[in-house]
Amino acid sequence: KVLDASTLSFGTRVKWFAICFVIGVACSILGTALLWLPKGIKLFAVFYTLGNIAALASTCFLMGPLKQLKTMFEPKRLIATVVMLLCLVLTLCAVFWWNKKGLALIFCILQFLAMTWYSLSYIPYARDAVIKCFTSCLG
DSSP states (O other): OTTSGGGSOHHHHHHHHHHHHHHHHHHHHHHHHHTTSTTHHHHHHHHHHHHHHHHHHHHHHHHOHHHHHHHHTSHHHHHHHHHHHHHHHHHHHHHHTSOOHHHHHHHHHHHHHHHHHHHHTTSTTHHHHHHHHHHHHHO
């Protein structure tokens, strides 16, 4: 039943969306706060990545996981989705297996950018507005 959002009541879906979203934001903020501790880059990478995963999970409750997976891999979102998922994995690889703190930070930044670009794809004309803004600032 959980795989289909329509089987959950609207109130339940909104409640779990809010819970996951708040957990995601809290993890991201906690990770950022822990960044300044010794060995904090590992904690930052883990909590920031968990925060993004929780944010993605939150929207599963609104539309259902199967529908979300379908929309995530639509052509207009495909590149952002692949980059985001790849960076989630590479961030953790960089801190735990490769022990490259700078690389982990770069992957976290790429996570943020890919997640932002992915999220903007759900707002009509938002990507066009961002592109227009950046081109006018640079040109």
